[in-house]
Amino acid sequence: MLIKSETPEPEKILEVKDLKKFFDIKQGFVGLGHQTVRAVDDVSFFVNKGETLGIVGESGCGKSTMGRSILQLQKPTDGSVLFEGIELTKLKNGQIRKLRKDIQMVFQDPFGSLNPRITIGTMLREIVNTHHVVNKTESKSYVEELLEQVGLKKSYYDRYAHEFSGGQRQRISIARALAVRPKLIVCDEAVSALDVSVQAQILNLLQKLKKDYELTYLFISHDLSVIKHVSDRVAVMYLGQIVELASKEEIFEHPLHPYLRALLSAIPLVNQPKRERIILSGEVPSPINIPEGCRFHTRCPFAKDLCKQKVPAFEQKKDGHWAACHFA
Amino acid sequence: MNDILSVNHLSIGFDHSYGHTSVIDDISFNIEKGQTLCIVGESGCGKSLTSLAVMGLLPSGGRIHDGQIVYKGQDISRKSQKELSEIRGKEISMIFQEPMTALNPLHSIGYQVSEVLRVHQKVSKHEAKEKAIEMLRLVGIPSPEKRFAQYPHELSGGMRQRVMIAMALICHPGLLVADEPTTALDVTIQAQILELIQNLKSQFDMALLLITHDLGVVSETADKVVVMYAGQVVEYGDTKELFTEPKHPYTKGLINSIPKMDEDTEVLPTIKGSVPSPDEMPMGCRFVTRCPFAMEICSKIKPPKITDGHEVHCWLYSSEDVKGENPSVDKV
Numbered sequence: 001m002l003i004k005s006e007t008p009e010p011e012k013i014l015e016v017k018d019l020k021k022f023f024d025i026k027q028g029f030v031g032l033g034h035q036t037v038r039a040v041d042d043v044s045f046f047v048n049k050g051e052t053l054g055i056v057g058e059s060g061c062g063k064s065t066m067g068r069s070i071l072q073l074q075k076p077t078d079g080s081v082l083f084e085g086i087e088l089t090k091l092k093n094g095q096i097r098k099l100r101k102d103i104q105m106v107f108q109d110p111f112g113s114l115n116p117r118i119t120i121g122t123m124l125r126e127i128v129n130t131h132h133v134v135n136k137t138e139s140k141s142y143v144e145e146l147l148e149q150v151g152l153k154k155s156y157y158d159r160y161a162h163e164f165s166g167g168q169r170q171r172i173s174i175a176r177a178l179a180v181r182p183k184l185i186v187c188d189e190a191v192s193a194l195d196v197s198v199q200a201q202i203l204n205l206l207q208k209l210k211k212d213y214e215l216t217y218l219f220i221s222h223d224l225s226v227i228k229h230v231s232d233r234v235a236v237m238y239l240g241q242i243v244e245l246a247s248k249e250e251i252f253e254h255p256l257h258p259y260l261r262a263l264l265s266a267i268p269l270v271n272q273p274k275r276e277r278i279i280l281s282g283e284v285p286s287p288i289n290i291p292e293g294c295r296f297h298t299r300c301p302f303a304k305d306l307c308k309q310k311v312p313a314f315e316q317k318k319d320g321h322w323a324a325c326h327f328a
Numbered sequence: 329m330n331d332i333l334s335v336n337h338l339s340i341g342f343d344h345s346y347g348h349t350s351v352i353d354d355i356s357f358n359i360e361k362g363q364t365l366c367i368v369g370e371s372g373c374g375k376s377l378t379s380l381a382v383m384g385l386l387p388s389g390g391r392i393h394d395g396q397i398v399y400k401g402q403d404i405s406r407k408s409q410k411e412l413s414e415i416r417g418k419e420i421s422m423i424f425q426e427p428m429t430a431l432n433p434l435h436s437i438g439y440q441v442s443e444v445l446r447v448h449q450k451v452s453k454h455e456a457k458e459k460a461i462e463m464l465r466l467v468g469i470p471s472p473e474k475r476f477a478q479y480p481h482e483l484s485g486g487m488r489q490r491v492m493i494a495m496a497l498i499c500h501p502g503l504l505v506a507d508e509p510t511t512a513l514d515v516t517i518q519a520q521i522l523e524l525i526q527n528l529k530s531q532f533d534m535a536l537l538l539i540t541h542d543l544g545v546v547s548e549t550a551d552k553v554v555v556m557y558a559g560q561v562v563e564y565g566d567t568k569e570l571f572t573e574p575k576h577p578y579t580k581g582l583i584n585s586i587p588k589m590d591e592d593t594e595v596l597p598t599i600k601g602s603v604p605s606p607d608e609m610p611m612g613c614r615f616v617t618r619c620p621f622a623m624e625i626c627s628k629i630k631p632p633k634i635t636d637g638h639e640v641h642c643w644l645y646s647s648e649d650v651k652g653e654n655p656s657v658d659k660v
Contacts, residue, residue, distance in 0.1 A: 058514035165602050166371075195370035195541065200585035200596040207595070222514065229587035229596065252589070266519040268544030270583060271571050272590075279523060280516045283484050 010048035012082075013184055013216050014070070019043045019079035021062075021069045025288075037287045039065040041240035042079075047184070052210070052217040054231030054248075056224055056263075060284055062240040063220045067186045070218070071103055072096050083184070101131050104177035108189035110169030114161040120147075120172050121157035124179050131180045143179070149212075150175045151205055167198035171205065178209065186218045191226060203229060224267055228252055236260050239295045240287055242314065246321035256317055256328035258300050294326065302327065331398070332502055332535045333382065334358035338395035338405075340374075340381055349606045352377055353614075354395070355561045357554050359503070364529070364536040366546040366567070369556035370582075372603055375539045378556075379505050381405070382537065383422050384412040400502065418448040421496035425508035427488035431480040437464075437491045438476030444498050463494045468524060486517040493524065500532050507539040522549060543586060547571050555579050558603055558614040565638020575640040577619050613643065 021040040027033035040062045047053045057063045069076040072088050081088040083103060088096065107113045115123055124143045128134060134142045144154040150171040161169060170190065177185050187206070191199045203226065209215060221227050227234055234251045236244040236259065244257040255261045262278040280299045285291055291298050297307040306326050314324040340352035352374045359365045367375040380386055382397055384404065397405040399420065404412065416422075424430045432440055441463060442456035451459070457476070464472035467490040480488055489509060496504060506525065510518035526549065529536055540546060546553055546567065553570050555563040555578065563576040574580045584597040601618045610616050616626040626643050634645045 058516065167602055196543070197370060197582060197585045197599040198602065200587075200598040203587070204595050204598060224515075225587040225589050228589060229593070263515060264589075266515045267589065268518075268522070268542065268548045269589060270543045270547040270586065272547070274548070277519060277523075279519055283486055283517065284514075 012046045013049040014047040015082040017044050017080045020077045021065050022077045035288050038240050051232040052219050052230050054227035054234040055220045056227045057237035061237040063237050064188050067188050067220050101180045102183045104182040105186045106173050106177050106190045108192050116161050119158050127179045146175050170202050184216045188220045244323045250321050256323040257325050258302050259296050330360045331358045332361045334398045336396045340392050342389045352559045359535045362533050363551045365552045366538045366550035367554045368546050373556040374559040375556050379507050379539050417444050418499045420503045421501040422505040423492045423496050423509050425511050427492045436477050441495050448499050463498045467494045503535045505537045563640045576642050578615050
């Protein structure tokens with residue numbers, strides 16, 4: 001059965017604890033100038049079954065690396081990733097491959113992530129057969145049904161990826177993720193490469209599929225308005241860490257961290273009177289040399305001496321509203 | 329006549345071995361001194377091509393086959409490349425989306441910024457360097473004396489865009505053409521760059537032709553806006569008016585399909601389908617295949633230009649009795 005009965009109380013489908021992903025770079029004479037990029041630096045959160053957790057942050061904040069580390073596409077340096085109680089970081093490659101049936105990913109670039117040499121029907125059928133989703137004899141009709149589910153025509157079965165527009169390709173990527181009937185889909189900037197009118201179509205499709213298939217999304221994006229539209233809860237990342245996390249209503253109405261407040265004030269909006277803008281000075285520091293104390297203090301307009309010395313704890317400031325700031 | 333740039337009935341097409349494809353079809357707009365005009369539209373609507381035509385930089389095969397581009401009273405659309413190179417960089421400058429590909433990786437940024445001056449103003453090397461450092465300071469590059477000798481790869485995306493702006497503005501042009509200047513940047517950096525462009529614009533009394541797909545950026549920076557769809561202008565006018573009272577079904581659809589920060593909607597309004605390819609453009613209105621209000625006439629005859637407050641190209645607003653039926657416009 002594709003559709004399961006509803007669960008009454010929230011059940012954690014994914015739990016990430018103290019996740020770290022570092023990359024070593026060797027520089028200089030025989031790698032003596034050794035440096036470490038702290039891409040994801042101690043991140044903890046959970047995702048409830050059936051909800052959408054939005055992860056928002058600017059380029060280089062580690063949000064994509066985090067997504068990949070959760071799927072074990074890149075082995076985390078440290079920490080644990082529990083999916084339905086199973087510790088993914090300890091699994092062997094073969095075991096992970098089986099679990100990938102439950103966790104799927106949709107990528108940003110629909111041009112780079114589809115095989116140009118086989119028809120989309122062949123591609124989808126291969127996935128269905130590999131994972132034994134349905135009987136081999138039924139796989140063609142299953143794939144055709146899948147294409148209709150994502151708003152494409154059955155007759156597209158025999159076409160190649162290059163024959164489709166960006167929006168249609170993204171529908172195919174979604175069909176591919178959906179083909180194995182996953183429980184969790186990680187969407188990494190899934191609508192960022194699309195024009196707004198097409199973006200709206202894909203967002204609506206994702207919402208519809210979520211209901212139809214009882215999916216859970218981890219939705220990674222840099223676009224706050226998209227995050228606000230799709231998410232139930234939102235986590236804001238800055239330089240490898242989560243700096244704020246709360247329900248969508250709470251976080252957008254009462255943002256606590258100066259970084260989120262600056263982000264919100266910086267988005268240009270249609271038909272809005274000019275708002276007071278918090279313009280952040282400078283740029284995101286390199287994840288090789290993370291500032292002492294609060295890692296946001298170099299750009300924070302409200303930074304005090306304390307911020308330069310002491311790392312703020314990521315703590316619950318209000319019911320269900322977490323933030324890492326001394327003065328929030 | 330305060331117009332610094334006026335584009336009149338411009339049509340651009342591409343010639344190829346099997347015929348001719350019309351890409352830009354009869355577009356007109358004008359920019360006054362010191363004004364900001366935005367061209368907004370989705371990928372493939374011809375907004376970038378329009379900006380390249382203004383610069384005289386159409387890609388090979390592209391040809392202006394009708395219309396004029398008038399800059400300060402003279403038609404620049406028929407000028408030779410040699411004549412244009414006198415204007416480019418000095419009178420009209422351009423900045424691009426990707427500062428990394430627009431800058432030369434083999435020369436220091438100081439060399440590239442001062443080169444513009446040495447070419448156009450015949451100043452000494454020393455004087456050019458001084459002015460270049462001054463300009464780099466003006467665009468907010470910290471310690472420009474030190475940065476002068478650095479190469480593009482040593483700078484971040486935001487800094488590179490600042491260098492591009494310094495290069496574009498060092499000769500104090502009358503018009504800056506900016507093609508998606510902040511699209512590759514993060515929102516916080518985008519805010520910095522947009523503010524910088526606005527400040528320099530008033531400081532230099534310069535007009536700005538801004539090409540973007542981001543309606544939010546348009547709404548906050550433009551005096552006037554041109555909405556393009558598939559190579560045609562669908563709506564054109566004062567920004568505030570156009571955004572508070574959009575008329576064309578495409579403009580309305582576009583504004584509605586952005587997820588809003590101040591309201592919650594379960595299902596986003598969408599525009600069905602996608603942009604037709606240049607080879608299968610419908611006759612008449614090019615939006616007809618996606619328009620929820622399409623009438624019979626729309627697929628046959630190109631919509632008239634109707635000016636009521638601002639300009640809209642749509643049969644819905646025609647006073648002619650179109651086939652006897654008068655669809656309710658308010659429902660759009």
